[in-house]
Structure formats: C-alpha cells, structure tokens
Amino acid sequence: MTGPTVFVVDDDASIRDALSLLISLKGLQPCVYSSAEDFLAVYDAQWRGCLLTDLQMPHMSGLDLQTALRERGIQLPVVVLTAHGDVATTRAALKNGAVDFLEKPVDDDVLIDVLKNAIGIDAERHRANKQRIETMTRLGRLTPREHDVLDLLAEGLQHREIAERLGISPRTVEVYKARMMEKLQCRTLAEVVRIGSEARAHRPRAVE
Amino acid sequence: MHSRPLDIQGITGAIAYLGLYIVLDWFSYVQPVLKLGITPWNPQAGLTLAFLVMYGPRWIPVAVLAALCSELLVRHSSVASLLVLGVALWIGLGYGILSVFLRRWHLSFPIRTLGAAGRFAGAALGVTLLVAGGYVVLFMVAGELPPEHAVESLPRLWIGDLTGILTLTPLLISAHEWRVGLQIVKRHRAEVLAQIAALSATLWILYGALDDQLRFFYPLFVPVIWIALRWGASGAMIAALGIQIGLIIAAQYESGGAPLIDLQFLMLTLSLTALLLGAVVTERADALRTAAVREAEQRVLLAMAPDGVLAVDSSGHVRMANSAALRLFGDAGDSWQGAPIADWLPGLILARPEGRATLEGRRKAGGAFPADIAWSWLDTAPSGGFLVTVRDATDRRRAEAKLRDRDRALSRAMRFAVAGELASALTHELNQPITALVSYVRAAQILAEPFSVEEERLSATLGKAAQEAIRASQVLRRLRDFYRGGTVKREDVHISALCQAMAHSFQDRLRRAGATLAIHIDSSVPSLTADATQLEIVLHNLVSNAIDALAIGEPSNRRIELHARAEQNLLEFRIDDSGPGIAPDVAQKLFEPFVTSKADGMGLGLAISRSLVRARGGELFFQPSEHLHGACFVIRLPIDYAMDEIT
Numbered sequence: 001m002t003g004p005t006v007f008v009v010d011d012d013a014s015i016r017d018a019l020s021l022l023i024s025l026k027g028l029q030p031c032v033y034s035s036a037e038d039f040l041a042v043y044d045a046q047w048r049g050c051l052l053t054d055l056q057m058p059h060m061s062g063l064d065l066q067t068a069l070r071e072r073g074i075q076l077p078v079v080v081l082t083a084h085g086d087v088a089t090t091r092a093a094l095k096n097g098a099v100d101f102l103e104k105p106v107d108d109d110v111l112i113d114v115l116k117n118a119i120g121i122d123a124e125r126h127r128a129n130k131q132r133i134e135t136m137t138r139l140g141r142l143t144p145r146e147h148d149v150l151d152l153l154a155e156g157l158q159h160r161e162i163a164e165r166l167g168i169s170p171r172t173v174e175v176y177k178a179r180m181m182e183k184l185q186c187r188t189l190a191e192v193v194r195i196g197s198e199a200r201a202h203r204p205r206a207v208e
Numbered sequence: 209m210h211s212r213p214l215d216i217q218g219i220t221g222a223i224a225y226l227g228l229y230i231v232l233d234w235f236s237y238v239q240p241v242l243k244l245g246i247t248p249w250n251p252q253a254g255l256t257l258a259f260l261v262m263y264g265p266r267w268i269p270v271a272v273l274a275a276l277c278s279e280l281l282v283r284h285s286s287v288a289s290l291l292v293l294g295v296a297l298w299i300g301l302g303y304g305i306l307s308v309f310l311r312r313w314h315l316s317f318p319i320r321t322l323g324a325a326g327r328f329a330g331a332a333l334g335v336t337l338l339v340a341g342g343y344v345v346l347f348m349v350a351g352e353l354p355p356e357h358a359v360e361s362l363p364r365l366w367i368g369d370l371t372g373i374l375t376l377t378p379l380l381i382s383a384h385e386w387r388v389g390l391q392i393v394k395r396h397r398a399e400v401l402a403q404i405a406a407l408s409a410t411l412w413i414l415y416g417a418l419d420d421q422l423r424f425f426y427p428l429f430v431p432v433i434w435i436a437l438r439w440g441a442s443g444a445m446i447a448a449l450g451i452q453i454g455l456i457i458a459a460q461y462e463s464g465g466a467p468l469i470d471l472q473f474l475m476l477t478l479s480l481t482a483l484l485l486g487a488v489v490t491e492r493a494d495a496l497r498t499a500a501v502r503e504a505e506q507r508v509l510l511a512m513a514p515d516g517v518l519a520v521d522s523s524g525h526v527r528m529a530n531s532a533a534l535r536l537f538g539d540a541g542d543s544w545q546g547a548p549i550a551d552w553l554p555g556l557i558l559a560r561p562e563g564r565a566t567l568e569g570r571r572k573a574g575g576a577f578p579a580d581i582a583w584s585w586l587d588t589a590p591s592g593g594f595l596v597t598v599r600d601a602t603d604r605r606r607a608e609a610k611l612r613d614r615d616r617a618l619s620r621a622m623r624f625a626v627a628g629e630l631a632s633a634l635t636h637e638l639n640q641p642i643t644a645l646v647s648y649v650r651a652a653q654i655l656a657e658p659f660s661v662e663e664e665r666l667s668a669t670l671g672k673a674a675q676e677a678i679r680a681s682q683v684l685r686r687l688r689d690f691y692r693g694g695t696v697k698r699e700d701v702h703i704s705a706l707c708q709a710m711a712h713s714f715q716d717r718l719r720r721a722g723a724t725l726a727i728h729i730d731s732s733v734p735s736l737t738a739d740a741t742q743l744e745i746v747l748h749n750l751v752s753n754a755i756d757a758l759a760i761g762e763p764s765n766r767r768i769e770l771h772a773r774a775e776q777n778l779l780e781f782r783i784d785d786s787g788p789g790i791a792p793d794v795a796q797k798l799f800e801p802f803v804t805s806k807a808d809g810m811g812l813g814l815a816i817s818r819s820l821v822r823a824r825g826g827e828l829f830f831q832p833s834e835h836l837h838g839a840c841f842v843i844r845l846p847i848d849y850a851m852d853e854i855t
Binding site (some may be wrong): 019084088104105 | 224326620635636637639640641642644645646648650651654655674677678681822823825
C-alpha cells in the first residue's frame with residue numbers, strides 16, 4: 001500500500017461504504033475492514049496513515065483493538081468513532097491512546113480535519129523515527145574518543161575543560177570535535193548538543 | 209455402691225435418733241398394759257418413721273436396734289430375748305416399708321395439701337395396724353399373751369402408734385423450718401399467748417374433772433381448731449403435740465378415770481382433725497398466696513405494658529384501664545371508671561368475640577390518633593366482657609408512609625432509568641444509519657459539484673439534507689442527555705443499610721417464590737459515595753432477576769446470596785443464585801438492550817444496571833455461580849471515584 005491510508009474498521013456495512021466513499025472523494029485513501037480481527041490479520045508495519053474505528057463491535061471492541069495495537073508496538077494513530085457519546089467510554093478511549101474521538105454522526109469537514117491531523121501525526125512520528133535511526137547510525141560511526149567529546153560538549157563544558165577531563169590538549173579536542181561534527185553532519189554547536197543529549201537519552205535502551 | 213464413704217451426717221442422725229428414742233420411750237412409758245408394754249401414746253413410733261423418711265430405709269437396722277434397746281433398757285422385758293428380737297425386727301420392717309411409701313410419694317413436710325395429709329394418714333393407719341397386729345400375734349404365738357387379751361390389746365397398741373406418728377412425724381421432718389415458726393410466734397405474740405392460755409385452760413379443766421374426763425375432753429377441740437385455722441398444719445400439729453404431752457403428764461400421775469382406750473380414741477380424733485384441718489388451711493393459704501403473686505405480676509405486667517389495655521363490660525363501659533391506656537387517651541384520675549368506651553374509641557363495635565380494627569382514638573384534651581385495636585371476649589368477668597388492647601399507630605403509619613415514599617422514589621428512578629436506557633439505545637441504533645446518511649449526502653454533494661454550475665440549488669439542497677440528518681441525531685442526543693445528565697446525586701451510601709432495605713422490599717416476593725435471600729456484608733466494606741437510588745436500582749434489578757430465575761428452577765433449595773466485600777480501592781458485590789444459570793450464547797448478549805428471556809420483559813434491566821455501574825466508574829459482569837451453581841453477577845466499583853467527572 002502506498003501513501004497514507006485511512007483504515008476504517010466498523011461492523012456496519014452501510015457506514016463502511018458511506019465513509020469510504022466520502023473519504024475517497026475528499027482525496028484520502030480509504031481501506032475498510034468489517035472487524036478488528038480482520039484488520040489485525042492483514043496489518044503490515046509499512047502501512048502509513050491512521051485508523052478510524054468504531055467502539056462497539058461484536059467480539060473485539062474498539063478498545064480491545066487499541067490495546068492489541070499497543071501490545072504489538074503498532075504506532076498507527078487511532079481515531080475513535082462511536083454512537084455512544086458517553087463520558088466514560090470517551091475517557092477510556094483517550095486513556096487508551098486514541099488521538100481523537102468523534103461522535104456519530106460526524107460531518108465531513110470535522111471528519112476530514114481529524115483524519116488529516118491523525119495522518120500528520122503518523123507522518124511526523126514516522127519522520128522522527130527515521131531521523132532517530134539516522135542519528136543512531138551516524139553516532140555509531142564515532143570513535144570512543146569522539147563520543148567522549150560529544151558527551152562532554154552536551155554537558156556544556158568548554159574545550160579547555162574537556163581537554164583537562166580527557167587528559168589531552170585543547171588542540172586535539174578541536175580536531176576530535178571537527179571530525180565528529182563531520183560524521184554527524186552537524187553545522188552548529190547547538191545541533192551537536194541536541195544530538196548529544198538525544199544519544200544520552202537513548203543510550204540505556206537498546207538501539208533500534 | 210461398693211465402698212460408700214462414711215456417712216457422717218447419717219451416723220450423727222442415727223446416734224441422735226437412738227438417744228431421743230430411749231428418752232421418748234422412757235417419758236411416754238406410762239400405764240403399760242400387761243407384758244406387752246402397751247402405753248397410750250407412742251411418740252417413738254413417730255420418731256422412727258421421721259428418722260427413716262429423712263435418712264432412708266437403709267437405716268432400718270438402727271430402728272431395729274432402737275426398739276431392742278428400749279425393750280431391754282426401758283421396759284426391762286421379762287420375755288424371751290428371741291421374742292424381743294422378733295418384735296424389734298417387725299417394728300423396724302413395718303416403719304421401713306411406710307417410710308419407703310412416703311419417700312416414693314414425695315410427700316412434702318410440713319404437709320401443705322389435704323391430699324398429702326390424707327395419703328399420709330391413710331398409709332400410717334394401715335401400716336400401724338399391721339405393725340400392731342404382728343406385735344400382738346408374736347406375743348400370742350410366744351405364749352406371752354393370752355388370746356382373751358389380744359382383742360383388747362390390738363386397738364390400744366395400734367392407736368398409740370398411729371397417734372404418735374400423726375403428731376410427731378410431720379413436725380420432726382419439717383423441723384428445719386422452726387425459724388419460720390418462731391418468726392410467726394414473734395409477730396403474733398399476743399395471739400399465740402392467748403392460744404397457749406386457751407390450751408392450758410382446757411387441759412386444766414380436763415385434769416380438774418377427773419371423774420368424767422371424756423366429757424371435758426371436747427373443749428380441747430376449740431383451741432386446736434383455732435390454732436389450725438390460724439397457722440395451718442404445722443401449728444395444729446404443735447398444738448396436738450402439746451395436748452398429748454399434757455395428757456401423758458396427767459396419765460403419769462393419775463390412773464383410773466376414763467378408760468384409757470377412750471382417751472386414746474379421742475386423742476386420735478384430735479390429731480386427725482388437727483392434721484386435716486391444718487392441711488386444708490395451709491392449702492388455701494398457699495393458693496391465696498399464689499393467686500396474690502400472680503395478680504401482682506399481672507398488675508405489674510399491665511402497668512408496664514407498652515400497649516393500652518382496657519377491660520370493658522358487656523354493655524360497653526370501661527371497668528379497668530392500665531396506665532398506658534390512660535396515657536394514650538390523656539386521662540387521669542378516676543373519671544374514666546364506667547365511662548362508655550365510645551368516648552375513647554368512637555365507632556368500636558364489639559360484635560364478634562375476637563377481632564382487630566384500626567380506628568381513631570380520641571384524647572380527652574381533644575385531638576385524635578390512629579389506634580390499632582384488638583379485642584377478645586372474656587368469660588371470667590361477672591357478666592362477661594371484653595379485653596381491649598390499644599396501640600398508637602402513628603409511628604407505624606409514619607414508617608409505612610416512609611416505606612411507601614421510598615418505593616415510589618425507587619420506581620420513579622427506575623422509570624427514569626428505563627427511559628434513559630431506551631433513549632440511549634435508540635440514539636445508538638439510529639445514529640448508525642444517520643451516520644451513513646450524512647456521509648452519503650456529503651459524498652453526493654461532492655459528486656454534484658460539476659453540476660452546480662447548471663443547477664446551483666443542487667449542492668445547497670444536498671447540504672440542507674445533511675444538516676437535517678444531523679439535526680435528527682441532535683434531537684436524539686438531547687433526548688438521551690435529558691435522561692442521563694444531571695440526575696446523579698452524591699451521597700454517602702451505607703452499604704449494609706441499603707442492602708437490608710432492599711431485602712426488606714423483597715420479603716413478599718421471596719416468600720411467594722419460596723426462596724431465601726442471605727446478605728453477607730464484610731466488615732471491611734466502607735460507606736460509598738454514590739447515588740444511593742441508582743445503586744439500589746442495580747441491586748434491585750439483579751436480585752429481582754435472581755428471583756425470576758429461581759422460579760424456573762427446582763422448587764427445593766431456592767437460595768440467593770448477596771456478598772459485599774472491599775479490597776483496596778475496589779468494592780465488590782456478588783449476587784449468586786441457585787437457579788438454572790445462563791447459557792453461554794445468551795450470556796454473550798446479556799447486557800445488550802432488548803435482550804430478554806422473559807415474556808413480559810423489555811430487556812432493559814441489565815443494560816440499565818450496567819450503564820449505571822459504568823457511570824460510577826465500575827463494571828458489571830456475569831459469571832457462572834461457583835457455590836450455588838446458578839448465575840452470579842458481579843459489580844465492581846472503585847471506592848474513591850471523582851464523581852464530578854460524570855455530570
């Protein structure tokens with residue numbers, strides 16, 4: 001599947017048909033499933049877009065679907081659409097990680113706004129993910145010394161202090177820094193500091 | 209029975225008995241007849257019987273020993289020692305048998321009833337006759353008594369023994385009550401002195417008229433009857449004893465005069481009269497005392513009774529009223545005596561022998577109160593009458609009204625919840641097609657765009673159509689919100705009280721269904737902040753369903769159990785029933801609206817219950833009952849819950 005898609009999960013055939021027609025006419029790509037199980041059975045991690053799901057369905061409910069997605073580490077943004085607009089279910093859905101909550105019947109403008117927003121969130125998440133992987137790859141190219149310099153720079157130390165800390169001359173620090181910046185493709189010190197702190201934040205965890 | 213511990217008390221009694229026996233024998237050994245040693249009065253026979261009754265027949269050998277000692281020491285019998293032994297054995301055996309009878313009959317001493325006196329006298333009469341007969345026969349067989357004297361000796365001997373027993377035995381056995389007697393004497397000193405004086409005087413007359421003792425014997429009856437009437441059997445016996453002692457003393461010094469046998473008969477008559485008369489008096493006195501105690505108890509009971517009690521004669525006039533009745537009617541003093549009952553309870557018609565009614569009671573000071581009345585015909589009243597109880601029904605009425613109000617509030621809330629659930633279900637079901645409709649129309653609007661140039665009204669019309677569809681759903685939502693919003697109250701709900709009140713409201717239905725509802729509230733259950741009515745609706749629905757389920761199942765063992773317990777922040781109710789349970793395919797759709805197994809059900813009870821529980825942040829679900837093997841519904845509610853989020 002190419003491009004962002006709106007995955008519609010609803011047990012009501014008329015709603016599936018009407019929503020997919022409207023979504024496609026609004027320039028988005030719909031794909032419908034009559035149950036949560038059907039969707040989960042064919043889901044592919046490459047899929048981009050968002051999920052629009054009903055809450056009340058036989059067997060697996062919308063909340064169950066959200067839970068299943070979270071358990072599988074699927075980050076697809078979920079928009080919940082329900083005919084039961086009560087506070088308790090709304091709260092449960094949002095707590096469960098839904099990015100938005102719509103009440104049936106929903107008018108086209110609101111629906112499309114929410115869906116586009118969700119797709120945007122997905123794209124942003126995807127982009128951020130990609131960038132993080134990119135950064136990690138670049139960080140992987142650094143030598144241990146260059147890494148040390150990066151860490152100390154991120155801590156906000158001056159060249160002289162770094163040199164003292166590492167027991168080398170400030171001149172050598174300059175050299176390491178220049179090489180490191182080239183490998184990380186950074187132009188400004190601010191960028192170096194950002195990546196440095198990011199690298200630190202990620203270090204305790206396994207790198208993807 | 210093998211090694212009985214030494215009976216110190218018995219031995220002491222036996223020694224005292226032996227000593228007393230010899231003293232009495234010596235004292236009463238006057239005017240002996242022939243070799244038999246017959247004396248007019250044998251108090252030692254009374255002593256022997258008293259001893260055997262008190263200590264039991266196993267002491268018969270001691271009685272035999274006493275008889276033997278007396279023969280040898282007091283009477284210095286000249287007859288063969290074998291005969292003496294035989295006589296002693298016979299006497300001991302005879303009184304032993306009599307004592308067994310008296311013990312078996314559980315006769316109480318002092319004698320308190322005429323029946324007891326009659327039995328005692330009858331048995332003594334028979335046995336003494338037997339003993340005397342044997343005595344005479346033994347002497348005759350031994351050749352010590354010529355047969356011509358036998359007829360003369362028998363009554364003397366018999367009456368002497370009998371008189372001794374009648375006067376002395378009851379007194380000796382009841383000797384432990386001497387304190388009571390002494391108190392009576394102290395309290396009525398003058399009367400007792402007068403009675404003693406009368407006794408002495410009549411005795412003195414008897415002594416004075418030696419020539420014609422018999423004629424002057426009769427005055428003795430006067431003081432004896434007097435004493436018997438005043439002090440009952442015990443007093444009469446003491447008097448008889450006193451007279452006999454006096455007579456013995458007299459006989460000691462004077463012989464001749466009246467024939468001894470006549471005197472004996474008179475003494476027997478006197479003793480019997482004293483015994484029987486005294487028993488009658490004691491019996492009457494006891495009966496009167498019992499009646500007085502009972503009456504006093506009843507008086508206190510009436511006075512303490514929380515209900516008013518009235519005695520009304522057959523013409524409808526109040527004869528008696530207890531203090532509660534006077535309080536109820538606000539009456540004081542005696543003016544109510546004989547007043548018509550209609551003054552207090554207008555409209556009370558005592559037509560049937562028993563009945564109940566609720567009437568208006570009139571207070572004397574004006575005003576009225578609702579009165580629960582019950583009456584019963586009373587036969588014992590002189591011309592018949594009624595006993596009427598009156599209870600102020602104000603509190604009962606108020607409690608009933610409160611209960612009614614509660615029921616009304618509950619059913620109103622229930623109707624509201626039904627409407628809410630209906631609206632909610634309707635909204636849900638209709639919003640589905642409306643959602644499709646709106647989407648289709650919006651899609652049509654987009655599709656119609658190319659034609660809008662020719663017909664600009666097309667797009668606008670489709671837009672209006674979509675707007676109308678949305679408006680329809682808004683109407684539905686408003687309807688739903690009307691029933692849902694703003695009705696949730698925050699109150700401290702006491703779980704135990706709530707459950708008890710609910711169980712109370714099911715009493716009739718449970719009885720009709722032949723089922724029991726047991727409620728177990730764990731002590732850990734705190735009070736809960738919730739809408740009490742809503743919580744009660746939920747519990748009410750679940751218990752009501754359980755009762756219906758039991759009606760389908762086995763008639764025996766129809767049980768429902770409600771358990772409540774708290775764990776951390778969770779309050780859990782479980783409602784188990786012993787009904788047939790719920791099939792898995794039904795269980796899946798159990799909480800959906802309009803799903804029902806009842807012919808007259810709407811299928812909203814469980815849907816409503818679940819909605820209400822969820823609105824309080826909880827959950828309601830079904831599972832098979834583990835220990836009652838029917839259905840089990842579980843409610844779980846968070847104890848701390850920000851209820852503001854709901855409204």
